Amino acid sequence: MQKAFMTKLKSNKTLKSNLITFGMVIIAYILMEILMAAGILSNLLKGLLVPLCVYAILAVSLNLTVGILGELSLGHAGFMCVGAFSSAFFSKCMQDVIPIAGVRFTLAIIIGALSAGLFGILIGIPVLRLKGDYLAIVTLAFGEIIKNLVNILYVGLDENGFHFSTKSSLDLNLSENGTVIIQGAQGITGTPHDSNFTIGIILLLLTLFIVLNLIHSRDGRAIMAIRDNTIAAESVGINITKYKLMAFSISAALAGLAGVLYAHNLSTLTALPKNFGYNMSIMILVFVVLGGIGNIRGSIISAVVLTLLPELLRGLNDYRMLIYAIVLIVMMLFNWAPACIQWREKIAYKLKKKKIVKINGKEA
């Protein structure tokens, strides 16, 4: 009787953990909405709500590559950039054709995620076959290339169709009533402002739904088996390339999704080192490492905390990177130092013992 009860308890454990993650996001959303309605929230914080969702989605999607697949990607901002620009391009073109914001934005989301996913596949096909740190190096290069490519790209539209150039907007040879859509380093201006906090939360929940359900399915097990032991996974008939590519492209598509959200929250979208460069990729990686590699809920928490922390300590903003570094070192010690692991296990054991005693008490 007790044994059956215990196994039931355990099988519900993943479900319970997933529900906590979803619940956490929803409660945070309700809390923020209440604060906003009460007018307590400062303008600064209000402006941070959508970026928080963007960073949380990015952290969760990178955790799929780093924690679940076990490969290092240093160009996640590049996939975000692809998603942002492709969707903003679409929205700008279709602004007059599809006046209903909901429909247009839904299509923009699909286009942004698909194009980022496509880039994930294109990069993954040659690189995921290699062993070692090649993926990290290539994704790093990819992120930089995409950012620089977007900075020299000029695209215009007139009655003859699209015009492309890599020199200047004058070289587009547009007719009189043509418009320039992507203007090189000045990026895309006038993207419809379709994102808001509610949509951000919905997209974050969608990301969580996809990632968590993927992990706890047949495909997720195969992906984690590859992470744990590639040779053994191959020996039981797992197609290594297929599942690596699947995890990597889904991760890239979700980063693209974050890009869509990001692009439609700004009136001017430009590819700067600050938002799509190497620093951004590293920051996402820091979220993942701090939240715990492979820990999806932790990624969201650390993304939120590390974004809010420097903003709340506005006066200390100069020390932002210093705080980052110190927090990172402390968290690393907490996660991996043998003494800390021992201490955490001791605490966990004590808690567990109490729980079992409680169950036994109930049975009696």
Added chain:
Amino acid sequence: MALLEIRNLGISFGGLRAVDDFNVEIEKGCLYGLIGPNGAGKTTVFNLLTGVYKPSEGIIHLDGQDITGKKTIEINRAGVARTFQNIRLFKDLSVADNVKVGLHNHLEYNTLEGILRLPKYRAIEKQMQEEAMELLRVFELDGEADTLASNLPYGKQRKLEIARALATKPKLLLLDEPAAGMNPNETQELMDIIGFVREHFDMTILLIEHDMRLVSGICEELTVLNFGRVLCQGKTADVLNNPEVIKAYLGE
């Protein structure tokens, strides 16, 4: 016809002839042993059989099907499963999940059905859970189904590896030193399990082993390898009394 038929198998690594002119025929249901001193090429034969290495020459037939030089996953699908000399479990997955990875190609639903949790997902996952638990019961691991594989004691890790290999529903099971690092009690228990697996699953087993008690206790036929060549082949009792074999193992 024999279940496994290997003819003139050979491989060279640079100038080193690791396996040379290896011939063997294993009948269905047989428990076959591959023995030999360290570095004789036993594990290389396993790696050739499972597609880790491509043979320089020779052919391998499994149940009439040519599997020479095929990829590891194709060979697994054709019906060859193996365990490893140094245990290779999915250490951060639970014991049950390790076996479920083995069931991967036998119980299928696609990615979308998995993400959207469609009825097929529930049905197949339930069936997977049942089949995995059934296998774990055979190895008395059902009590630890939710434990992480890395937290199992050594002997149980070896058992779990066999359970995972069996989950792929093979025709031929390859065991690479299953008794390595086990104490006499555990070895005895392992011998019983191997015997049981053979009866229960009607399995053909080829094993590499150094523990002579295990080899003489359960293997029906033996091949002795020495310096990549077959030294002696035949019934267990005959082979173990062969003066050549004794010389290879114990010296003159």
